Amino acid sequence: MPAEPAVVEARGVWREFGGVVALRDVDLAVREGEIVALIGPNGAGKTTLLNVLSCVLPPTRGQVLFRGRPLPCRPHRAARAGLTRTFQDLQLFGSLSALDNVLVAREARGKGAVPRGDADRFLETVGLARRARDHPDALPFGQRRLLELARALATEPMLLLLDEPAAGLSTPERTALAERLCGLRDVGVTVLLVEHDLELALGVADRVVVLDQGVKIADLPPDAVRGDERVIAAYLGVA
Numbered sequence: 180m181p182a183e184p185a186v187v188e189a190r191g192v193w194r195e196f197g198g199v200v201a202l203r204d205v206d207l208a209v210r211e212g213e214i215v216a217l218i219g220p221n222g223a224g225k226t227t228l229l230n231v232l233s234c235v236l237p238p239t240r241g242q243v244l245f246r247g248r249p250l251p252c253r254p255h256r257a258a259r260a261g262l263t264r265t266f267q268d269l270q271l272f273g274s275l276s277a278l279d280n281v282l283v284a285r286e287a288r289g290k291g292a293v294p295r296g297d298a299d300r301f302l303e304t305v306g307l308a309r310r311a312r313d314h315p316d317a318l319p320f321g322q323r324r325l326l327e328l329a330r331a332l333a334t335e336p337m338l339l340l341l342d343e344p345a346a347g348l349s350t351p352e353r354t355a356l357a358e359r360l361c362g363l364r365d366v367g368v369t370v371l372l373v374e375h376d377l378e379l380a381l382g383v384a385d386r387v388v389v390l391d392q393g394v395k396i397a398d399l400p401p402d403a404v405r406g407d408e409r410v411i412a413a414y415l416g417v418a
């Protein structure tokens with residue numbers, strides 16, 4: 180029997196900006212239920228790859244497939260197909276409660292209204308059930324990030340793309356986020372996570388893909404990353 184097609188797959192993807200080659204012939208497949216971390220030094224092309232996979236940017240060359248099929252590259256089409264992306268800057272509504280922020284995110288993605296009780300479970304998944312009535316301003320920064328994650332989960336994504344969700348968080352906040360990301364495995368969400376914090380990325384991921392200067396240099400289980408010579412060389416800037 181043929182294997183299920185990947186949830187999302189990049190095949191021979193190139194992306195150039197003027198003279199800069201941000202992605203060079205990159206292949207990457209994320210399969211259902213996997214948590215894949217995408218790591219690499221600054222400027223490696225991680226955000227560009229996320230943008231290409233979520234149809235924010237078309238590839239210069241190569242193909243992106245969703246469940247084995249190409250999708251016209253427009254972000255709203257990608258959203259409809261079940262790709263949910265969180266951005267670095269928080270996109271919360273200050274005048275709404277945490278719960279209403281979740282409800283609005285869900286409705287905006289055309290998922291339809293859900294009973295408030297059902298919406299609570301998205302807050303529960305990220306550990307914010309007790310803050311349902313609070314407005315985002317009343318939450319510490321780390322919890323606002325978790326609320327953004329709850330909003331993303333409420334769209335019931337086929338694939339969740341996270342770009343540096345731990346940026347700007349304190350150490351305890353990172354630990355709380357890591358726990359919640361590990362918990363996503365239990366709810367069966369497929370995740371592609373870009374993360375600078377190696378410890379967090381390796382702790383959460385089933386598989387780690389390493390980019391360096393636009394090239395995929397490794398695709399490894401987390402426990403093999405720290406000992407991999409290509410990865411060490413990329414991080415130390417050694418040729």
Ligand SMILES: Nc1ncnc2c1ncn2[C@@H]1O[C@H](COP(=O)(O)OP(=O)(O)OP(=O)(O)O)[C@@H](O)[C@H]1O
Nearest residue numbers: 196199200201219220221222223224225226227228
């Ligand atoms: N819109 C753009 N216009 C021009 N060059 C760009 C653009 N976006 C990215 N680049 C270039 O492409 C390369 C890859 O950038 P990208 O942001 O994907 O890296 P990154 O791995 O996400 O880095 P960081 O860890 O710093 O977030 C860099 O050289 C960057 O300057």
Ligand SMILES: [Mg+2]
Nearest residue numbers: 225226227342
């Ligand atoms: Mg980036």
